[in-house]
Amino acid sequence: MAGAPAAVRRAGAGWGAWTLAGAVLAFLLAFLLIPVALVVFTAFVDEGGGFTLGHFANFFGQSIFRESFFNSLVVALASVFFASLIAVPLAYLTVRFEFRGALLIQTLGVLPLIMPPFVGAVALQLIFGRNGSVNLLLDQYFGFKIPIMDGLVGVTFVESIHYFPFILLNLVASMRNIDGAMEESAMNLGARGFRLFRRIIFPLAMPGFLAGAALVFVKVFDDLGTPLVMGVTNMLAPQAYLRITSVGIDDPLGYVTSVLMIGFSILALWMAARVMKGKDYATLQKGGGSLQRRRLGGWESVLAYGWIALVLCIVLAPHLGILLMSFAKVWSFSVLPDAYTLEHYASVFENSRQMIGNTLLYCVLAAGLDVLIGTAIAYLILRTTLPARRWLDYLASAALAIPGLVLAIGYLRLFRGVDLPFTDSPVVTSSVLIMLAYAVRRLPYALRSCMAALQQVHISLEEAAQSLGATRWRTVRRVMVPLMVGGMLAGFVTSFITAAVELSATLLLTSSETQAPMSYGIYLYMQSASGRGPGAALGVLAVVVVGLGTWASHRFAERTRTPERATTP
């Protein structure tokens, strides 16, 4: 809050603030902290209730688990590596050069994110798989095949091209914040070309890179859908899922796996934060220019456009594949489908209307809850003096490190045997849990949006309302909320679209087909060869929904950024 006085004037901590904080805390305890704590606890107790490391010994004693653990780690690290390989040159091109591809790269940064990775995996099988279009062509003309979609290599491939935008977007943001004088002074002292990039630009952009890389690691480490769809089970997430669904909710090995997944997620995020502690490299001065942009030279253009075209082809492959699949009558052992039809869409609209409805219902409720809680936390942190209010933020943001699978296991364990109030039906079979899991998992996104929105509203605007006789509550309603509504909408949409494609918690928490959302439906369809067409059609619908949502959230976010100057004197 640049320009705000050092001692920000805040409301005291009245009973209203305490009540609000109490409600938020109760929610976070019941649906985040306690379920996760229970998972961890279960992993460390024996049947008699005493402390034990026996489950861990048992886990690492079995070769399948050792192998899964190792595989998950390798796939996550390799995905970070390959995602960086794609993202770093693209980020550099965008920031450094003036050329028309910049818009293409921006598009590249969003395209993969609007398709759930497990949907992309199926489509990629058809294009890059052993008998996919590319390999059929290669075999026909050159007599060899590239087994890029097999096993762990395949998972790494899919994850890399799906998650590289996290690195790209973060890296571009932090590179844009580098003051041009940083680079010029290095040139002045004799540095240039690659050395200039390696010694000055990349280190200065490191915070953005690490933030992105840590996110990629966590996402890949936790992903359940992609390995399952690709038939890879010797990784941690599929193992946990298989143990819980086949052996049962009491199997301690499922919990051990969960603890390892949480542990590594937290470790990755903590390490990124730790390495970058106290290093705010945003060096752009007021009035200073950012890095100088150049025009591309002859062979540089060829290289740059070549690279962008290559990445674009690969990134678009899943979209193209899923689209072809949804229209394909028959498509196997051929470069392109043999015949086209619309009947998959018809069958989806006939049989899966409930799934679409469910997705809308759960996601609207979850995103609404997120915005409500996000605004409450933002208000408590920025506008009251409540002790330890920052911890609400830390607690809510911790959801980022909790895999959906682990949260679902925690719910099933915590609410086992509990009935819904006023009914006889157990909580664990109700769709309320799916909605709550979505809300908790996406809360960090909505929270960030709400915090940013409220930060832009200068406190004097609210004080003016109060001095004119408005009560605190009326000030919130008539001044604060209208001013931050754009940010709240952006948060709502982000929560909504990311929840719409969530699979890992969904798989465990869906107990009957009537309560299944679209993501579950796509997964089910993809299990059988005959279901692939309708599955793809449903996937296309999901991509369209998410794409529209992304576009809308960008619009909302932009609209809030414009009046920013007016509201921060």
Next chain:
Amino acid sequence: MNKVSLEARHISLSYGPTEVLRDINLKIEPGEFFALLGPSGSGKSTLLRLIAGFNQHQRGELLVDGQDITHIPPHARNIGMVFQSYALWPHMTVWDNVAFGLVERRETRDAIRRKVGAALELVGLADYAKRRPGQLSGGQQQRVALARTIVIEPKLLLLDEPLSNLDKNLRVQMRDELKHLQRTLGLTTIFVTHDQEEAMTTADRMAVLDKGVLQQVGPATGLFDFPVNRFVAGFVGTANLLEGRVTGREGGALCFQAEGVGELRLPQAAGAPPSEGATAIAFRPHQVHIRAAGTPGDAARLWLDGTVESTEFLGEVSRYRMRVGRVSLVADEVHYAGEPVLQPGTAVRLGIDPAQVRFLSA
């Protein structure tokens, strides 16, 4: 150290239709401390960055010791530049920042250790080598930026508004340090500033720029005493400007018809006016003597009647804004304890020494 000269010949630079520099001709002598003075947007920073190689001129030549350096890229010029923001790299320690240029030059480890140590010693920061730039005060950061630049033994030292990010007291101190350092090293140094006091107190010579055109070059006294045009007269020090036209000559005196004031008779010697026609004259506020209204005039001064419009008490002097005819003039009167400050509305007589009046060409 080998001192070099710098010469700009007919340098022009434009961004699209906007002309940023227009036909700049300038020669800076070896070992000189030279200031580029001008308001913001005058093109002074552009000229400095052009010397460093960050801007490219479209016409003209840029010579260092007679050699054209126009086509040498910035990293190969060996011209050191200290940036306005200092541009210290936050991910490196003070030591690594200073060593950067030497590492780029592939110097040996021993040489680097020796030179970086000496440079930090020179700016008085030997104990701060392990710190990060963020842990230093503004003045210390400035010194690190200086050490980082002089350690590579550049041919020329360029300083872009070196004192603008410091508070007032520190600015005066750093100004003296800069001057001292420049004398010690004997480096040909060019610095950019918008502050005429800064330029006058530090530089051997200076160039005044406005709208991309070089207005006047010379030492501080030369520019202050003999400004060539309205812009220089007003930018270097404060000046009273009277617009008007020379109407004729009468027995060794020039008749100057000043707009809104009337005819003034000036001695021929006072900067010979071009010819009859429109021009302007300028004189400094402290050269205007204030007398009580009705004081009889003498031939030594030009006498004008006026009224006090407003007063500013500045301590050393009282600054009065006077209404004379249809124009307003500024007069500074040295202040002594107990002397009353004239109140607005007081009628006064103003005496101007004709020898201090300058004709302006443009």
